[in-house]
Amino acid sequence: MNLEVQNEYKCDCAIIHEDVVEKVKADQHPEEHLIDLADFFKVLGDSTRIRILSALAHSELCVCDIAHVLNMTQSSISHQLRILKQARLVRNRRDGKVIYYRLDDEHVAAIMNAGLVHLSHE
Amino acid sequence: MNLEVQNEYKCDCAIIHEDVVEKVKADQHPEEHLIDLADFFKVLGDSTRIRILSALAHSELCVCDIAHVLNMTQSSISHQLRILKQARLVRNRRDGKVIYYRLDDEHVAAIMNAGLVHLSHE
DNA sequence: TGAACATATGTATATCTGTTCATGTGTTCA
DNA sequence: TGAACACATGAACAGATATACATATGTTCA
Known part of the structure; x- marks a missing residue:
């Protein structure tokens, strides 16, 4: 009978600790929120995007500038900027042909610094 | 001649804005640090791992408990715990056969909350 | 000591993702 | 208006990764 209950789960x-499990299940954030949170960190979890954000922390830059700072193609930078913008991590403004x-x-x-602090404690 | 210089870059x-580019390049964190930072966020960028951390925020749990809370196999939880431990996001202690x-x-x-705050501002 | 159980781990696979290439869009200026 | 340039984007490919399955490790207890 206990086996039947177990088979309802993938575990x-x-x-x-059944009581603890039930309590934690009840207290968990909605799964949807946690998926959104993971997706947010996923955006930060790429070295190209982190390097872009780090560069922008110093100064506003156009796409071409960023490509030169990272020594990468304009195309890949542009693709990554799209992802960063969707995650509301960067904004842009147009000035003629140039987009800053x-x-x-x-x-x-601040979030990036929190990560750096974590790493510096090793 | 300008073209030759450009060909040294992938852009x-x-x-x-050559002066700005040079200044930002000089001010950037070491690339190695930024890669480590991205790798750190990459660990947070998976919904299974985020759900594990969220569960542990409520209570200390053994591997089996976590598997039940997330309704996933013990094996996959164990694999993810290994990654979380390597990133120094979780600790464990053994009590007999059980590892908490x-x-x-x-x-x-706090880092997770910083992410949630970011998302709540949409 | 050996069965039972909690956890760890190696391997394979299906899926996801970043880059490149080619091309499209939008702006300037002659 | 059309060439030139900055930037965006679709498609395809290569490399990364999460999960499942099988099995190994380590502990308890009879």
């Missing part, structure tokens, strides 16, 4: 081990990008918000740099 | 566009995991540090939850 192949016994419930050890900047960090969307000062707390973007 | 297929002209340098627009908890967040490594209170500021792990």
Whole structure:
């Protein structure tokens, strides 16, 4: 009978602390929120995008400037900027043919710094 | 001659703000640090790992408990815990056959909250 | 000591993702 | 208006990665 209950789950081990499991399940953030959160960090989880954000933390830059700073093609930078913009990590403004990008918000740099602090504690 | 200089770079566009580009290049964090930072966020950029961390924010849990909370196999949870441990996001302790995991540090939850705050501003 | 159980790990595979190439869009200026 | 340039984007390919399956490790207990 306990086995039947287990088979409803993908886990192949016994419930050890059923009360704790139920409590944590009830207290969890909605799965949708957690997926959104993971997707947000996923955007930060690419070295090209992090290098772009780090560059923009110093100065507003156009696409061509960023490509030169990172020594990468304009195309790949453009693709990554699209992803950063969708995640509301950068904003842009047009000035004639040139489009300038900047960090969307000062707390973007704060999140990056929180990560750097974590790493510096190793 | 300008074209020859450009060909040293992968960028297929002209340098627009050469002084700014040079300054940002000089001010950038070492590339190695930025790669480490991206790798750190990459660990957070998976919904399974985020759900594990979120669960552990509520309570210390054994591997089997986590598998039940997420309704996933013990094996996949164990693989992800290994990655979280390598990134120093979780710690564990053994009590007999059972191994309990908890967040490594209170500021792990702080980083996650920073992300949630960002998302709540949409 | 050996069965039982919690956890770890190697391997294979299906899926995801970043870059490149080719091309499209929008602006300037002669 | 049409050439030139900055930037965006669609498609395709290569490399990365999360999961499942099988199995190994380590602990308890009879």
